[in-house]
Amino acid sequence: MTAFKTLGQFIIERQKDFPYAKGELSRLLRDIGIAAKIVNREINKAGLVDILGDAGSSNIQGESQKKLDIYANEQFIAALRSGGECCIVVSEENDEYLVIDSDISNEANYVVALDPLDGSSNIDVNVGVGTIFSIYRRKSDTGKHSTNEDVLQLGTEQVAAGYVIYGSSTMLVYTTGKGVNGFTLDPSIGEFCLSHPNMTVPAAGTIYSINEGNYIHFPDGVKKYIKYCQVEDPDTNRPYTSRYTGSMVADIHRTLIKGGIFIYPPTTGAKKGKLRLIYECNPMAYIIEQAGGKASDGYKRIMEIEVRELHQRSSIFIGSMDMVLKAEEFMSSFSPKLFVKSFEGEVKIQ
Ligand SMILES: O=P(O)(O)OC[C@H]1O[C@](O)(COP(=O)(O)O)[C@@H](O)[C@@H]1O
Ligand SMILES: [Mg+2]
Numbered sequence: 001m002t003a004f005k006t007l008g009q010f011i012i013e014r015q016k017d018f019p020y021a022k023g024e025l026s027r028l029l030r031d032i033g034i035a036a037k038i039v040n041r042e043i044n045k046a047g048l049v050d051i052l053g054d055a056g057s058s059n060i061q062g063e064s065q066k067k068l069d070i071y072a073n074e075q076f077i078a079a080l081r082s083g084g085e086c087c088i089v090v091s092e093e094n095d096e097y098l099v100i101d102s103d104i105s106n107e108a109n110y111v112v113a114l115d116p117l118d119g120s121s122n123i124d125v126n127v128g129v130g131t132i133f134s135i136y137r138r139k140s141d142t143g144k145h146s147t148n149e150d151v152l153q154l155g156t157e158q159v160a161a162g163y164v165i166y167g168s169s170t171m172l173v174y175t176t177g178k179g180v181n182g183f184t185l186d187p188s189i190g191e192f193c194l195s196h197p198n199m200t201v202p203a204a205g206t207i208y209s210i211n212e213g214n215y216i217h218f219p220d221g222v223k224k225y226i227k228y229c230q231v232e233d234p235d236t237n238r239p240y241t242s243r244y245t246g247s248m249v250a251d252i253h254r255t256l257i258k259g260g261i262f263i264y265p266p267t268t269g270a271k272k273g274k275l276r277l278i279y280e281c282n283p284m285a286y287i288i289e290q291a292g293g294k295a296s297d298g299y300k301r302i303m304e305i306e307v308r309e310l311h312q313r314s315s316i317f318i319g320s321m322d323m324v325l326k327a328e329e330f331m332s333s334f335s336p337k338l339f340v341k342s343f344e345g346e347v348k349i350q
């Protein structure tokens with residue numbers, strides 16, 4: 001029989017690494033793993049059951065919600081509620097934060113931020129999607145309702161973060177600040193098993209990942225960096241390869257394994273960027289930093305950005321250390337202003 005280690009066994013073994021080794025964080029991670037398996041089961045039969053398509057509603061960001069966005073949100077919240085270790089949930093799919101107000105959870109110590117289903121526009125076409133989670137310790141006293149100080153914490157305060165990728169296989173990747181480990185779901189036994197121990201992102205990648213269709217709306221630093229990626233230079237393995245799925249989880253997972261840079265910059269239409277700081281950028285930044293990479297908004301470390309709002313957006317430049325440093329060089333050397341050039345050559349500063 002092949003020896004394998006399940007996520008549950010691994011979490012118990014590593015419990016002593018956690019800052020507060022009482023088993024609560026271990027239970028929380030286990031609950032997230034359970035919800036991920038339920039969501040995975042539903043995603044795998046999408047098409048057979050009526051779970052594809054729009055739900056007919058939209059979230060606070062005005063994005064139309066898919067049925068699976070709502071399903072995944074409900075499953076993760078239900079697992080966190082019944083687990084009893086989470087006092088408050090921030091989710092992309094809920095306008096406000098959700099206080100888990102049972103007797104047990106008044107004593108609960110952890111705040112969980114969630115993108116229950118990332119890349120949901122890809123669901124209907126069978127491209128990999130994911131779940132992103134970020135875990136903080138509450139700041140307010142237990143027994144009290146949680147407050148803004150619990151939910152608007154800096155990324156550096158995260159005690160754990162991870163993602164699940166529902167792709168050609170399903171994987172859960174997480175960090176508690178002691179490196180990054182990846183677990184593949186073995187469908188024959190229904191368990192996540194350790195498959196990628198101590199993951200590290202190669203320092204020098206050769207893949208850049210950005211929605212180039214928005215090129216005309218990018219700041220000059222990004223445009224010049226893209227041109228740099230495309231120039232031939234055998235010494236630095238350029239031109240680089242371009243890859244972009246439209247699912248952040250899939251693009252970051254590839255970046256973690258193969259190296260590269262993923263960029264979602266500010267654009268004329270989304271001046272602060274599109275992706276959300278609390279449940280997309282910060283958890284991915286924590287994972288990539290723990291794997292030896294770098295995450296910045298083009299100028300500043302993502303995890304040190306002040307968090308003022310629940311659904312705050314940020315630009316992001318994340319991945320291999322050398323590539324992110326180079327992109328930052330371009331950002332600081334060229335104008336941060338966003339220009340739109342019409343086909344007639346007219347230039348309008350936004
Ligand atoms: O279509 P665009 O503008 O390139 O945006 C793609 C990005 O938007 C997202 O789909 C946003 O995530 P959600 O599906 O959770 O809203 C990311 O996964 C992805 O990187
Ligand atoms: Mg997302």
Ligand SMILES: [Mg+2]
Nearest residue numbers: 092115117118
């Ligand atoms: Mg989402």
